[in-house]
Amino acid sequence: MRSGHVSFTEAIKNILNNAVADCFPDSGPAFECQVTPCQDKKFGDYQSNLAFLLAKRERTSPRNIAEAVAESVQAQMALPGPAGSGQARRGRISNLSPGESVGAMTAGALIETIEVAGAGFINIRLRDAALAAQLERTLADPRCGVARSAHPQRIVVDYSSPNLAKDLHVGTMRSTVIGDSIARVLEFLGHDVVRQNHFGDWGANFGVLVAMIKREYGAGLDTLQDAPLETVEELYARGSRLKKDSEEFAANAAAEVNNLQSGDPESVAVWEVLMDKTLRNCHDLYRTFNVSLDASHDCPESFYRDDLPRVVAELSDMNLLVDDDNAKCAYLDGFHNIDGDPLPVIVQKSDAGYNYSTTDLAGIRHRVGRLQAQQIIIVTDRGQELHFRMIRALAQKAGWLPDSVQLRHLGYGVILQEIKEGGRSKKVRFSTRDGGTVKIRELLAEGRRRSEKLTLERNPDIGGDELDGIAAKLTIAALKYAELKQRPVSDYTFNWDQMLASQGNTGVYILYCYVRVASLFGKSGVDKDALVRSPGSSTLSHELERELLVQLVSFPELFAGYEEELSSHDICHYLYELSTIYSRFWKDCPILTAAEDVRNTRLALSLAVANRLKLGLSLLGIEVVERM
RNA sequence: GCGCCUGUAGCUCAGUUGGAUAGAGUGCUGCCCUCCGAAGGCAGAAGUCACAGGUUCGAAUCCUGUCAGGCGCGCCA
Numbered sequence: 001m002r003s004g005h006v007s008f009t010e011a012i013k014n015i016l017n018n019a020v021a022d023c024f025p026d027s028g029p030a031f032e033c034q035v036t037p038c039q040d041k042k043f044g045d046y047q048s049n050l051a052f053l054l055a056k057r058e059r060t061s062p063r064n065i066a067e068a069v070a071e072s073v074q075a076q077m078a079l080p081g082p083a084g085s086g087q088a089r090r091g092r093i094s095n096l097s098p099g100e101s102v103g104a105m106t107a108g109a110l111i112e113t114i115e116v117a118g119a120g121f122i123n124i125r126l127r128d129a130a131l132a133a134q135l136e137r138t139l140a141d142p143r144c145g146v147a148r149s150a151h152p153q154r155i156v157v158d159y160s161s162p163n164l165a166k167d168l169h170v171g172t173m174r175s176t177v178i179g180d181s182i183a184r185v186l187e188f189l190g191h192d193v194v195r196q197n198h199f200g201d202w203g204a205n206f207g208v209l210v211a212m213i214k215r216e217y218g219a220g221l222d223t224l225q226d227a228p229l230e231t232v233e234e235l236y237a238r239g240s241r242l243k244k245d246s247e248e249f250a251a252n253a254a255a256e257v258n259n260l261q262s263g264d265p266e267s268v269a270v271w272e273v274l275m276d277k278t279l280r281n282c283h284d285l286y287r288t289f290n291v292s293l294d295a296s297h298d299c300p301e302s303f304y305r306d307d308l309p310r311v312v313a314e315l316s317d318m319n320l321l322v323d324d325d326n327a328k329c330a331y332l333d334g335f336h337n338i339d340g341d342p343l344p345v346i347v348q349k350s351d352a353g354y355n356y357s358t359t360d361l362a363g364i365r366h367r368v369g370r371l372q373a374q375q376i377i378i379v380t381d382r383g384q385e386l387h388f389r390m391i392r393a394l395a396q397k398a399g400w401l402p403d404s405v406q407l408r409h410l411g412y413g414v415i416l417q418e419i420k421e422g423g424r425s426k427k428v429r430f431s432t433r434d435g436g437t438v439k440i441r442e443l444l445a446e447g448r449r450r451s452e453k454l455t456l457e458r459n460p461d462i463g464g465d466e467l468d469g470i471a472a473k474l475t476i477a478a479l480k481y482a483e484l485k486q487r488p489v490s491d492y493t494f495n496w497d498q499m500l501a502s503q504g505n506t507g508v509y510i511l512y513c514y515v516r517v518a519s520l521f522g523k524s525g526v527d528k529d530a531l532v533r534s535p536g537s538s539t540l541s542h543e544l545e546r547e548l549l550v551q552l553v554s555f556p557e558l559f560a561g562y563e564e565e566l567s568s569h570d571i572c573h574y575l576y577e578l579s580t581i582y583s584r585f586w587k588d589c590p591i592l593t594a595a596e597d598v599r600n601t602r603l604a605l606s607l608a609v610a611n612r613l614k615l616g617l618s619l620l621g622i623e624v625v626e627r628m
Numbered sequence: 629g630c631g632c633c634u635g636u637a638g639c640u641c642a643g644u645u646g647g648a649u650a651g652a653g654u655g656c657u658g659c660c661c662u663c664c665g666a667a668g669g670c671a672g673a674a675g676u677c678a679c680a681g682g683u684u685c686g687a688a689u690c691c692u693g694u695c696a697g698g699c700g701c702g703c704c705a
Contacts, residue, residue: 040648049647055685062685118648119685163705200705301705327703336630338701349703356705385632386700413633414699458667486641489633491698498640502667504653505641512667520664573642576652587660587669628667 006103007557008110008134009035012046012124015107019072020050024058024065037554044115044123045550051120062120070114070122076107077114102134126550128540134553135608140532144612146556148190149563156194156367157183159379160286160293163200164278164300165209165236167229168285169437170430170494171381174412177483179379180291180621181568182410188619189559194371195297198363199282201275202301203355205236207257210270211249212239214256221273229281232274257353261305285440290476290621304362308354311362312347315398326350332393335386345390357391364395368405375406377566382411382489410566413491430494447475450500455628462627470625474500474508477622481507484620485572505576510613511625513579516586517610518626524592526603541598544585545605551578552608555616568620575616582609 016033033050051066058065102110112125138145159179162172187193212235217224224231242249259267279298286293312328315321321328329344337343347358367373378388388409395401415430432438451474455462462470482499486492502508521528540546558574561567591602614624 034645039643039651043648047648052647052685121648161705204704325703329702336701338629340630341702344702346703351703353703355703357703359705380705381699382633383700384705387705389632411633411699418639454667458665490641491634493640495640498654501654506653508667509653512665516665516668523664569642573652580652583668584670586664590663592664627665 007560008046008102008126008553009037009557009560011102011105011110012048014103015073015076015110016048016050016069016122019069019076020054022072023068024054037550037557038123041547041550043117043121044113044125046124046126048122048124049120051116051122055120063116066116066120066122070116073107073111073114077111079106079108102130105130128546128549131546131549131553132540135549135604138553138555139604139608139611142615143188144555144608144615145553146188146559152190152192153374154192154194154372155186155375155377156196156371156373157186157377157379158196158198158363159183160291161198161200161380162282163205164275164282165200165205166233166437168282168440170415170440170443171437173440173443173479174381174415174483174488175379176286176289176291176293177480177621178410178412178488178568179377180293181480181484181571181619182377182379182566184292184621185559185562185568185571185619189562191563194367194373195293196299196363196367197293197297199298199300202260202305202359203353204253204257206260206271206274207253207255208239208243209236209274210256210260210267211252212236212242213270213274214267215249215252221270225273225277229277232278254351254353261353288444288472289440290623292621299363301356301359304359304366307362307365308358311358311365312354315347315394318398320394320398321347330394330397332390332397335390335393343390345394357387360388360391361395361398361400364391364407365400368401373405375408377408377410379410379412382413385409385411408566410488412488416491416493418493418495427493443479444472444475446496447478447500448472450496451475451478454500454502459628466627470628473623473625474511474628477507477511477617480620480622481510481572484568485576486569487567488569505572507617507622510575510579510617511622511628513582514610514613514617514624515626515628517582517606517613518624520591520603520606521610522626524603528607531600531603531607539597540601542585542589544581544588545601548578548581548585548605548609551581552605552612555612571616571619575613578609578612582606 012035013033016035017031020031020033031050031054033048034053035046035048038044038047051062051069054065055062110126110130112127114125115123117123134145157179159182160172160176162168162176168176183193183195209232213221213224216235239249239253243253244250256267260271279295283293283295285291312321315330316328320330322331323329324344327344327346327350328348329346331342331344335343345357346355347361349355364376367376380388388407392401392407392409395407396403401407416427417430418425418427430438448468448471451471452467455467455470455474478496478499482492482494485505498504499506500508502512540549555574558570562570585605589602591599591606594602617624
């Protein structure tokens, strides 16, 4: 259990569990009540369906069970407790001492009403004072009430992992954005996160590149150093074609792979120039895109070069390998190819070179052995699922991946675009007009053009560096939010107008909500610190204040299942809900012109909203703006 | 052929450890600035939850089958 902070869900669960144990002593200690927020707020704040689950075992109607449990809870509520349940007047904000956690509250202090409805639903409405007290406790808390995990793990998160022979494109963007959010949240929850950028800088692609560079630049490596970045990609594209057309060049490229692997100084020198150039570009892009990866997280394929022969040798010693057309293969149960024949993991190719399976196995050994990972999360496209299933099975068989270490492959779908063709629209893979891959750099530039235009339309007096900064942040918010708001598993359709729309479930809408609060505090001249120290003790005077309060204090519950689900889209959903409630509140509840006590309450609510928006967005890798 | 994933409003998607009348946004039709930012808010119309069976007090959710789509299945990563 997490100590210090207990969410309302957990507190209610405890109360209901006690009541069930009281009414039905035979139900057994294994019974755990389920508590969820009411889907319809008219029923209350939280509901439980425990009566339905118990009905069969107790051989009575759900309604009877619910009524018995509710009665028992009501008896708990009547008990006097340290929270002074009898004094907790409805509607008063500061009745509970701010230091007291939800877990320490008595049933009477926490619950306003408990009712049975329908066939046996138990609906609970919380006391305003309990909600308000929880808000006060978290107003000064940079974590907004979210506890750290009681069981922190060392978790390796492997993401982004671009192929350095090409500039970063939208395919790697998904891994980068999704993985970055996962790393940020797990770290926030107190885990020891080890980010690993397993980028492609070794193997066949680089044989081609080194061969091309030697051929075209000869001794003039300096000119390559100064050449624009596109040169590399262009060289690679031509080299790949040449490899198909010319046996001589293909042999050269293969030879260069061997040269690199054996540490030939001349080839390695070329490779280093290449790496320096492309890596600088890559890290530069991470900074621009607000991705929390830097050089300290680099753990590329080449990192494992000395391990590769050992991986093969050890597998061979364990008698797990067979020779097949000169390739060294491991066969595992349950994997078949298109003809139904056994499908191998190839760890050494017929030309004696190593491939990505070898590197991934070396990666697992390194992460489990040296990095002491308790969990490994790899974020790549869904197409690699079979590959990772086989790698996992082989690593387990070899004893490199103990049962205590979980290896998870998080696969995501492809990015599509809608195109019109003869009056009908269809979806194809997202690409440039000539069918090439879309580069992240170009995407950012296009987003900034659009964001700048939209900003100027609304706010013509913004200009210069401020405009640049706003356009950059809006672009990042739009792109990342669009990426994260839906489940990674599904394909998604790229659409600038949709992601930059200020209406609807977009990053821009949420930023706008934040901007309104920022503007409010700019105008009011309110001392935020004073507000945090003494948030006021006014009555709740409007139903929207309460609705906002309920949403605000449920923030920690968002993270209850995160480690299991890695569901950043739930965070998006929460932020969007919070923003819509605040927008309604904003419309109906004047703040600055209200009487002082009402005003202070509304300011405190506003501050709490801004804090959660800022924190939640930061966990998605999105920065807020103060003006837009 | 086999495996994995997906199918919910015209469109984009939530909801899937079984729970109350299936939710948002967009688009459409209207409405709301004397008031803290209208990049906002409100109201209305729009659904055989792909289809067919099954399991039970109860199914978008679980099981079986069918259909449709995406991806993967031996030396690229």
